[in-house]
Amino acid sequence: MKKKAIALTAIACSLGMMLSGCGGSGDSSSSNASSSIITAYNSEPQNALIPGDTNETGGGRVGQMLFSNLVSFNAKGDAEMEVAESITPNDDASQYTVKIKDGWKFTDGTPVTAESFTKAWSYVSNAKNAQKCSSFFSMIKGYDELQDADNLKGDEQLSGLTVKDDKTFTVDLNTPDSVFPIKAGYLAFAPLPESFYKDPKAFGEKPVGNGMYKLDKWDHNSQIALVKNDDYKGVQQVKNDGVTFKIYTSVDSAFADVQSGNLDVMDTVPASATKTFEKDDSIESYNKAGSVIQTFTIPAELDHWKTNTEEGQLRRQALSMAIDRQSIVDKVLNGVGTVATDFSSPVVPGYSKDLDHSDNLQYNPDKAKELWKKANAISSYDGNLTFSFNADGSAQPVYEAIVNSVNNVLGSEGLKATTNPMPTLQEFRNAISDRQMTGAFRTGWQPDYPSIENYLYQLYDSAAADGKGSNDGDYKNADVDKLFTEAMACTNSDEQIKLYQDAEVILLQQLPAIPLYYSNADGVAAKGVQGFAMDWQNQPIYNEITKS
């Protein structure tokens, strides 16, 4: 009896020692040795760190800090000359002359020249090199000749790029493109040093750039350490000594680390915390309208919903007016969203709240019923409409709310809306690209560069339809196309925006896609972190963050 009691106490003691022991270690690890290195949340990059092969945020945000392009963007999304001294268009914006500044160097000491850009762009365009961003270069002359991978060696150059001297080159485009200078700010347009071409694979593991930071160490699935690049000559301010991206298995675990002060910054808030994160006083929070617009698309040629018929337009408008966007934002998204008023987003130049027909995006049950009745008078319709979305994200509650809202308003008039969840994003996107959708489906857009053109041309021009771009509903309208073409050739930015807004008015009337809300840029930072703000990409401006 006695012996057992002793054994029990021994176990209890050892358990107590184990617990107290780790308590001590937990405390010591939370104090930081080097305070000017910022730690930030990230997921493991899905590709090697080659700018032209990086098309997702895990690698993209790292790439943007390692490479400086011709232009860079400030927090408001305005382009500023970075490596470029000037980018001068000809009259119709079909040819550009690019001059680059003196003194830029890659971190291996080699200079940044005109060729650093032209060779890199040709490399990405060349299909033989299998770079995922190659289609971004399709507007440059000579792109089409570099697409037959079987008959290419990989080092053929784009015929539209001509090097004039060490610091100057010209770019010939297939068609006028007034936003080319902004596009050149996209990561895929980064310059590459000569060493890249010798061994692209090794370069992808340890990239050499000309950006604000240089790569110190990449421990796969663990962390990516960047340190300040003292040779950086650009317009951005680097206020810390480095940024270490920590790779997390889930946003929840990262959030717990921010709460306990083990992680400085994260640019997303887990669904479990959207209700509480702004009130949590153990962290700093950020929540403002961001650049992502959420919409749903109804194929332009779907029976009863055709965008070029009166019936179709009436039904689209009625459906749009039957959605109570504000209560979806408040109740389903817990306020982490902003009701949509146009087809772009509040963080790009050209955003508008009061274009003609923007009342089509306002909740108006009576008008919705009236329009629907008018449409029924034109042609009778059984009212079945499915809403497809991928169920692996967070779309389910939103689409259930939409379906409820439209059924409440238009159910009495014969609309029978239902949800159609699809298991994975992959399956969902495949069904869209194979054009198997027979009802409404979730669409959304995150811009690649901060321009209203990127929200409109890529999604609603007929050149982007039929699988050639992201016009998933195959919307085709000659008037819209004409306005886009004019805007592309217009080098005055105010007139350019006016043309895009004129096109938006047509879109608001015909509703090829129905805008719902702008996803907010939300994020959290640990106590003591200063200068935490998000840019047009909904990403923290890492270089301006400091901590005390």
Added chain:
Amino acid sequence: MGKYLLRRILQMIPVVLGTTLLVYALVFALPGDPVKAMFGDKPVNEAVAAQIRAEYNLDKPFFIQYLLFLKNALSLNFGQTFSGQPVIEEIGRAFPVTIRLALMAFVFEALFGVVFGVISGLKKGKWYDSVILIVSLLLISVPTFVTGFVGQYVFGVKLRWLPVTAGSNPGFFELLMPAMVLGSVSMAYIIRLARSEVSSNVALDYVRTARAKGMSNTSVTFRHILRNSMIPVVTYLGQDLGALMGGAMITEQIFNIHGIGYLTYQSILKGEANMVVSIVTLLTLVFVICNLLVDMLYAALDPRIRYA
């Protein structure tokens, strides 16, 4: 004995081959095109997509793909992930972490499960028996992710006794809470298993005989009751070690542990057949070997069991 071992080891070959074929087929049958998915919602450049498909043999029919995988696997080349990392390296990074976590969880559940179970079984009806029973019932009924999140919030974020997350290359303290969370459900089962075995063995004739012969209480407990009660417990533990190695997906996500469970989950999402099949094959081997060890242990526990 030797012959028996040899037979068991030879049996592994068809098991492993069958698993690879089955899992490869399952990943192949996953809906969606992994190459298209790499482009996200951006336009797919078909010339580039074709190159990527050719690089990963995704343009070939199923059996050719499978045979190519097997051929390479025989020379220990398990291929590359879509991000260009050798599969073997990724597994080499993740597996040691999972082994550490699984072993810690295993020791935790075995030690506390058996100790509390035996105490409970020997002292049936006492107040601490009731407490142990209630706690074990609680642990069985609460899902792991709840235990995990609550533990993380209370002991990590609020009280700061234990590290909140494990991070890369975690040590003993970083893995302590995850291991306890991971092992808690199995511990509860072991408690109940050990308790019922012990309490039924206590009343058996041979125990009474041993006591009547004047044996001390300790040797009766250890040499007769415990040894006879352990066979089902060891069987359960053996099965569980295999499960712990592969089934820590939820715990690994909560505590940011870059182990096999998380790697498997990610690879399934990306449709990386090479990775999924390599991991599952490895786990199958672990499982089969664990089972073999358990069978060997039976002989040590119960002299009546002999292998021929």
